[in-house]
Amino acid sequence: MQDLTQTQWQEKVKEDNNAVVIDVRTPHEIEEGMIPHATHLDIQNAPTFMQGAQELDKSKNYYVYCRSGGRSAQACMILESMGFSNTYNLLGGFSEWTGDKTH
Structure with a gap:
């Protein structure tokens, strides 16, 4: 697992096919x-998270x-x-996200 700042995250996702x-x-x-x-996998619902x-x-790269x-580090x-x-x-996490959002 690698921790990324928001800027690093956005650059890597943009460049990563x-x-x-x-x-x-x-x-x-x-x-x-x-x-x-984004794909949703609720980590607090362990059976659903594990199945998903x-x-x-x-072979993919997961952001x-x-x-x-905290929970995303656990998920990683x-x-x-x-x-x-x-x-x-x-x-x-999302609480500090300033990039694009969907509603």
């Missing part, structure tokens, strides 16, 4: 908006975020334990 953005917040938190093109993670392509950066560690080698955590 193999990027997949994952939002691990709760459905209630998602009502505030999402980073465009097992369906992901391990993971939550509200403040879980993904790595499942054999994913390229996971990136957004420091500060």
Whole structure:
């Protein structure tokens, strides 16, 4: 797992043709908006998160975020334990996100 600042995150996602953005917040938190093109996998619903993670392509690069950066770091560690080698955590999470948002 690599922690990225918002600027690093935006640059890497823009340049990465193999990027997949994952939002691990709760459905209630998602009502505030999402980073465009993100896939939702609620980490607090462990069975759903694990099932969704097992369906992901391990050859992709995963950019993971939550509200403040804690749960996304945990999600990255879980993904790595499942054999994913390229996971990136957004420091500060969605609460500090100033980039594009979808509602």
